[in-house]
Amino acid sequence: MAVYSSVIDMIGNTPLLDVSRLSPNPSVRLFAKMEGQNPGGSVKDRIARQMILEAEADGRLTPGATLLEPSSGNTGIAMAMICRERGYHLKTMMPSSVSVERRQMLEVFGAELILTPGEEGSNGAVKRALALAEEHPEWVFLYQYGNDANPRAHYLTTGPEILADCPDITHFVAGLGTSGTLMGVGTYLKEQRPDVKVFAVEPPSGEIVEGLRSLEDGFIPPVFDAWGGQDLLDGKSIVRPLESLEWTRRLVSIGCFAGISSGAALAGAVKVAGRIESGTIVFVVCDAGWKYLSTGAYTDDLTAAAEHIEKIVYF
Template identity: 40%
Template sequence: MGGRHGSVLDLIGNTPVVLAEKLSPPGREVWVKLESANPLGSVKDRLALGLIEAAERDGSLKPGQTVVEATSGNTGIGLALVCARKGYPLVIVMAESFSVERRKILRFLGAKVVLTPASLKGTGMVDKARELAREHGWFLPRQFENENNALTHELTTGMEIVADFADAPLDAFVSGLGTGGTIAGVGRALKKHSPQTRVIACEPANSAVLSSGIAQAYATDNSPVGSHPVFRPHPMQGWAPDFIPHVTQQAIDQGVIDEIRLVSGDEAMEWSRKLACEEGIFCGITSGATFATARKLASELPPGSRVLAMVADTGERYMSTPLFADILEDMDEGEMEISRSTPGARFDAPAPMPAAPAAPAPEPSAEALDHVKALIEGAGAPLVFFSLEWCEFCWSGRKLLDAMGVAYREIALDGSEYADVEWAADVRRALGKISGAPTVPQVFIAGQHIGGATELFDAHNAGDLAGLLDDAGVAHGPSGIDNAYSLLPKWLQAR
């Protein structure tokens, strides 16, 4: 979407549809709707905006009221986007089994994340969200029962698809089921405006809850009662909770869904990787599962058939899941062979010696020496931390001090005060002269030089850092870290 917009919320929806030309069966077309084009990268941005604005219209959500919801991640991330822009505090309840990336994205957007035990499954996080809403008077969107879920997708996602294929008949639409809102809403739009289009749902083969035909029990408010007996854990995060959402059950009862197909976790991950490597479409496990189902369906249809699959989110939500289990951090043998094919910048060969010794650095000026001494001995926190903004060792040192709850005065030697390059270099030389080390960071406690990152980490690991802080009257607590070197990026730990 181009143009100028008054709010990031204006960018939700109107996502593109792309032909998976290389992966479509011969003579058939499999198209994908790229919901990763939404601002926060998933189809749930639509749901979040729809539920919040509906609640604003009917008055159930008050200005400044806290929003709380149970989610596997994408709905929560969408809610975090909407709540950040509209000014609502947000608490997300999530089972601990969902990917760590989702928690971090939520917290980065300002939301609070409350985890529930994995053993309690989806019903555990739903029950916890309801409990928190009752206790604190927070607004609960109730995505699994809220009719505005399906309505949002009918009016936006569904009508976009109708418009995109107005001149090219769509034989089938394929989607997975989380809350069921996407397939319910799109299905309704297609039944009204493209009745020849079959609506196909897919669910995990090892957790065929819908296909079982066993009914889900519901409370009077349409919330699920207990886990479905057929549910089993599966890798499709965001799909198929351990209950049948009421929104999904309504779609089944209303005949919106024509067929339910099963797809395995292995198929899902295989086709997610193929979409990435052969089409350049970066998506998650559920999208791979949907595409696998759509492609198989297309291969069964007559030549010329056209199938649309929902690609619900981006692959970046799955870095810590089995989808990326075989993706190496270090070079494999083939990559090492490429590295060895030319002589420069190799890990398995020594760096060439400089042609001539470098000229000795000039001595620091008296002004720079006085400046650094004043910083070390000046008023403020007795712990002084000389740093650079873009320095992994400085980041790791900060993490250690922050973990201990230490108040410190940080001197960023690449900050605005040192914008003058000559002055900054002079101050660096003065720090090196006083500390005896040319590197950064450098740490001083009550005027005593402790050292750089290595010395700081060693003092922590040996138990000496706490004593140095006590002697200087610096308040601190336990870091909870066994080995301070674990705070370094992995590529530095390996060297």
């Protein structure tokens, strides 16, 4: 067993799980990149580490600094964990409608919670953070949607890990939130293997799958444009909330306790698998299911659970 001196050093190097038995096409293999194994419980540990270490290196972050981040979801939790470890103070802006586990995780790591109106959703929290950052130039705002360190974390770590563990990869499928995962991994894979196809999973415009956003809803994350997202993506798989839950439950049925965006990513991968003759698809399981237990996602009647998850704001 390796011995680490900090939880930060335990981020990344997550395993791939072969879930090909869920593939609708016997000639297409499916592999899940198990990001719930990170110490903060999600893929966002990678970008929180990269954003914070880069800000330390270029002098934006100095000992005892205060940071802002508009996220009640995985990025907020990852930032809170690393800020705690390195002695920074974190203020997180989030809609009042977020699930109780989210608030509790942030409190565990000592983050200060600033609630914004639930009906304004995550955009309200981003707006408040931008206003606070302007009022308080002494606070450090790393802003995952516009920070190159976000895709860079995936370019430097997630992408190389996937190719090393799955040299036969033909397709990469991931949910789109900030787009950091797709931009960083997609850029790396296409540099190394120009034939690899990259697919984004998005909900239909106006529908909510936790962690994901539709680019049709009007907000294009600055990192998507900066990394040439329009040219990088080979296509999109549109996945509805009900399908996300169905495929999350199928992952659970083979013992893989994944969060709801992972079911969405798998549903997207299955659609791609149905359209190709043969291949090897890697998709991302962003987190495990712990934070979603109170939503009934795993146990309630499927239709009721799908209606419920659409009302909750997760990021």
